Amino acid sequence: MTRRGSLxxxxxxxxxxxxxxxxxxxxxxxxxxxxxxxxxxxLVAPLLDGKEQVAGSMTRETERARDAIARGRAGARVALVSxxxxxxxxxASLVLEMLRDxxxxxxxxxxxxxxxxxxxxGSCAALAGAPLGHDFCAISLSDLLTPWExxxxxxxxxxxxxxxxxxxxxxxxxxxxxLAEAHAILSRHRAPSTPVAVVSDxxxxxxxxxxxxxxxxxxxEIGMTTTVIVGSSRTFAFEGLLVTPRGYAGxxxxxxAGLAEERR
Ligand code: SAH
Numbered sequence: 252m253t254r255r256g257s258l259x260x261x262x263x264x265x266x267x268x269x270x271x272x273x274x275x276x277x278x279x280x281x282x283x284x285x286x287x288x289x290x291x292x293x294l295v296a297p298l299l300d301g302k303e304q305v306a307g308s309m310t311r312e313t314e315r316a317r318d319a320i321a322r323g324r325a326g327a328r329v330a331l332v333s334x335x336x337x338x339x340x341x342x343a344s345l346v347l348e349m350l351r352d353x354x355x356x357x358x359x360x361x362x363x364x365x366x367x368x369x370x371x372x373g374s375c376a377a378l379a380g381a382p383l384g385h386d387f388c389a390i391s392l393s394d395l396l397t398p399w400e401x402x403x404x405x406x407x408x409x410x411x412x413x414x415x416x417x418x419x420x421x422x423x424x425x426x427x428x429x430l431a432e433a434h435a436i437l438s439r440h441r442a443p444s445t446p447v448a449v450v451s452d453x454x455x456x457x458x459x460x461x462x463x464x465x466x467x468x469x470x471x472e473i474g475m476t477t478t479v480i481v482g483s484s485r486t487f488a489f490e491g492l493l494v495t496p497r498g499y500a501g502x503x504x505x506x507x508a509g510l511a512e513e514r515r
Contacts, residue, residue: 258323258361260343262336262368266294266455270369278366279330286319287332288312294455295332316345320353323361336370340391340419371453372417375478378460379448380492382480387415387495392422392429399429406433410440415486415495418479430479434468437481441465446488451477462491 259278264270279285279298289306292299307315319331333341343365350363376383388409394402409416416437422430443466451459451474461471465481473479482488486495496503 254326256323256326256328256361257364258319258329258331258346259364259366260331260333260337260341260346261366262333262338262341262370263291263295264369265335265371265374265453268295268297270374270454271295272366272368275366275368278364279332281328282330283328284322285330285332286315286322288315288334291332291334294334312342312345316342316349320346320349320361323363326360329361333368334371335374336368337365338367339370339372339389371419371478372480374453375448375450376417376480378450378453378458379462379480380494382415382446382448382482382486382493382495383417384495384497385415385483385485387417387483389417389419390433391419392433393420393426394429399432402429403432403436406436410437413440413483413485415483416481418481420475421477421479422473423475430473431469434465438465441481441484445484446482446486446493448480448493449473449477450480453478460491462488462493 259282261275261278263275264272276298279295282302284303284305285292285299286305289308292304292306305318315331319329323329331342331346333343335341337343372383372389390402390405390409391397392402418433443464445465447463447465447468449461449463449468449471463471468479480493482493483495486493
């Protein structure tokens with residue numbers, strides 16, 4: 252009897268096993284083949300005993316997704332691993348795009364599922380206090396897949412609209428310019444004293460959390476595993492923590508009416 256293969260795109264969270272959800276753990280446990288960037292497979296290595304592992308390099312994402320789909324179509328139970336949440340700058344959209352292009356339909360092999368994980372913005376925010384207490388947005392500074400003009404326009408809009416801004420992919424060893432330009436754009440909309448959190452390797456060995464200001468952001472060490480959170484005009488810092496108050500209505504927001512609804 253042939254069994255229909257499955258493909259779970261699994262978010263493993265920021266790195267440590269404690270930040271992996273039970274559902275993600277189950278998805279890995281149920282897989283015969285686990286595919287992912289080598290550094291991510293290493294983070295979940297203790298859960299992969301006895302499974303076929305297909306590790307790849309950072310730049311081979313398309314290949315990994317294609318391989319995962321092909322094996323799932325052929326009947327294997329496959330887990331494709333993404334760091335953080337697979338739907339946030341991760342493998343999930345790539346897989347679904349490819350399935351669309353292949354004409355895949357629900358009910359056909361593979362059975363596809365997306366298993367959420369704690370995204371970097373969530374984990375990094377937690378380590379830095381509560382910077383996402385009010386409206387925020389995420390912007391990736393990687394201009395490898397997105398034209399810089401698009402990124403610049405979004406930074407400009409987020410700055411003008413006073414969002415807290417989470418910057419994914421802020422810089423690599425070679426790619427430094429986008430961060431300098433993002434800094435210049437946001438500095439036109441925010442005070443130099445605006446609190447900023449620079450979080451590297453959240454929930455991994457070597458974790459670093461720095462609370463600084465927009466003015467001094469570029470003095471920090473920022474790389475491939477750093478997320479930068481720039482406060483809004485309302486964000487304040489105390490005791491090395493960033494806080495964005497939940498409301499505009501004064502102290503602790505509006506007491507009483509409506510609060511329960513807002514808090515969901
Ligand atoms: N799918 C991932 C994001 C992939 S994009 C997620 O949901 O988290 C890669 C970027 O994510 C990195 O450049 C960095 O900005 C951020 N990132 C991923 N893991 C991180 C970690 N442990 N600590 C800090 N930033 C991290």
